Amino acid sequence: MSKSIAADQLKSIIKRIEKLEEEKAALAADIRDVFSEAKGNGYDVKTLKQVLKIRRLDSSARAEAESLLETYLHALGMLPEVA
Amino acid sequence: MSKSIAADQLKSIIKRIEKLEEEKAALAADIRDVFSEAKGNGYDVKTLKQVLKIRRLDSSARAEAESLLETYLHALGMLPEVA
Amino acid sequence: MSKSIAADQLKSIIKRIEKLEEEKAALAADIRDVFSEAKGNGYDVKTLKQVLKIRRLDSSARAEAESLLETYLHALGMLPEVA
Amino acid sequence: MSKSIAADQLKSIIKRIEKLEEEKAALAADIRDVFSEAKGNGYDVKTLKQVLKIRRLDSSARAEAESLLETYLHALGMLPEVA
DNA sequence: TCGCCTGATAGTTGCC
């Protein structure tokens, strides 16, 4: 019966997402553990987070800049539509 | 030299966290993909998220469950737009 | 009567915020106008936004770096508690 | 040289938008301040935001109603085509 | 005009 099929499909979706979210939560916990450990070794967590933030901002800016370059090259007809 | 050791340790911390965050971001992307796929199969993402939320709250969310029921009934055209 | 006073105070808060939000919305409209005008002059809006984004990321990173420096100097006892 | 003119025009656009965004950010900060102050006076910020939201919805509804009225009046030939 | 995607906003959780 198609209703059952739909129900199974729905269950599958829910299950897959819940599994992924569980793994994601586990990683978040791992990250917290690393910070805790670092703190135990005398590092200042706030400062570590600041460093990570700067690195993230830098790499975003870099990625954005590369993308902008492509935009320019494309506008100048120096890039194919898409590979 | 102890300075180098400290620098290495710091690098290790940063690297470990960035790796974990990368994996976490990948999982977030996977989750988005599942939602996208579900949407392509005709599911309403907002409602799916409501279901997941209720399952998370699990025990004490009967009110939410009732709201969800209404959502479904409404989706099925079994409830007026608004009372 | 104190109730009236409270009601007046509440009205004042609501009114102030609504006024500020109105001004904020007006600025958002102004920004859209500038983009429209630029588009009319042959600029690509998407590219302009990318440029602005990079500039924002850069200045965030710069601000963050300065803040980090202060954090370090403070940790080294080279900055007063707070001015 | 036209290149310089274009560069100047581009700079002008970027500058104007950044100025407007700065003003917009300042207003957002002002709004936060009002909420903070209200909180200090014993108001619940979450509830205040709910009130503002309702007032916004109400004015949307009112605008809709006015628009509908115009539609009717127009249908009845009691309004000019367009001002 | 509709769907998508980004940026703004509101809610949640962990930390002090």
Next chain:
DNA sequence: GGCAACTATCAGGCGA
């Protein structure tokens, strides 16, 4: 228990 960071939700703008 308050505060700040992070996450998820939402709305508005944009392109197709």
